[in-house]
Amino acid sequence: MDPSGAFSSPLEVKLPSSLEASRIQTLPPNAYYISDFISEEEERIILDKVEHAPKARWRQLTHRRLQTWPSDLVKNTLLDAQPLPNWLEQPVVSRLLSIPVSDDEPHIFASSPHGRPNHVLINEYPPETGIMPHKDGAAYHPVVCTVSLGSSLCLNLYKSKEDGALDPEPVWRILQEPRSLLITTGELYSDYLHGIEPISEDANLSEQTVANWHLLRSSSSFEDGRNQRQTRISLTYRDVLKVSKLGSKLGPLFKR
Numbered sequence: 323m324d325p326s327g328a329f330s331s332p333l334e335v336k337l338p339s340s341l342e343a344s345r346i347q348t349l350p351p352n353a354y355y356i357s358d359f360i361s362e363e364e365e366r367i368i369l370d371k372v373e374h375a376p377k378a379r380w381r382q383l384t385h386r387r388l389q390t391w392p393s394d395l396v397k398n399t400l401l402d403a404q405p406l407p408n409w410l411e412q413p414v415v416s417r418l419l420s421i422p423v424s425d426d427e428p429h430i431f432a433s434s435p436h437g438r439p440n441h442v443l444i445n446e447y448p449p450e451t452g453i454m455p456h457k458d459g460a461a462y463h464p465v466v467c468t469v470s471l472g473s474s475l476c477l478n479l480y481k482s483k484e485d486g487a488l489d490p491e492p493v494w495r496i497l498q499e500p501r502s503l504l505i506t507t508g509e510l511y512s513d514y515l516h517g518i519e520p521i522s523e524d525a526n527l528s529e530q531t532v533a534n535w536h537l538l539r540s541s542s543s544f545e546d547g548r549n550q551r552q553t554r555i556s557l558t559y560r561d562v563l564k565v566s567k568l569g570s571k572l573g574p575l576f577k578r
């Protein structure tokens with residue numbers, strides 16, 4: 323195992339020497355995209371863990387299912403001071419913490435309260451499933467790290483209009499390939515909304531319409547401008563600002 327927690331061939335995982343090399347330059351500060359963040363074997367292992375998690379872990383929404391680890395938030399607070407399970411820590415967290423942002427910022431969570439992510443949301447998107455445009459809000463330090471598994475799809479970014487209403491046309495699209503990492507922070511986190519359209523195929527994909535086109539693993543596979551969606555699983559890593567030790571003192575009754 324190498325220091326970044328990699329079990330797999332370094333040929334499959336390609337980490338930049340600093341995030342600057344992975345910056346999505348067409349977007350406001352700051353967004354980064356790393357196409358080969360985890361290997362195919364690591365992807366299989368994580369997908370297997372997600373699929374075989376205890377049934378009670380899944381929360382079913384109208385169109386989408388999700389899991390929260392280590393637990394749901396209560397009033398924006400993480401009640402459980404439980405660590406993340408090992409399969410969510412390795413290789414993702416150790417690898418996240420191994421990539422410098424710049425010479426004086428050792429990694430993307432260096433200035434967050436806990437210095438690392440303490441919470442993971444797992445969302446499942448079968449084709450024709452999406453998520454409404456939204457902001458992630460005040461519970462989290464403004465850094466979101468999303469690992470995509472299983473299939474590609476586009477994340478749309480939206481602006482609020484002057485009157486606060488949503489402008490329904492996305493201002494940008496980010497194409498997320500399986501095994502990729504997308505990091506969004508700063509202005510992108512605070513000033514824009516993000517969402518995923520509930521469609522079976524992303525269309526009109528090109529250098530002009532996809533913000534991270536030049537950072538894709540395989541832009542040639544989208545040469546016809548289309549991406550037929552399969553089921554995509556995303557892991558969203560964040561640092562919840564408020565953590566209460568009370569949850570662990572109250573004991574297992576209050577845990578999920």
Ligand SMILES: O=C(O)CCC(=O)C(=O)O
Binds near residue numbers: 445
């Ligand atoms: O699945 C994604 O990439 C986005 C998920 C998301 O926006 C959220 O969970 O807040």
Ligand SMILES: [Fe+2]
Binds near residue numbers: 456457
């Ligand atoms: Fe979100």
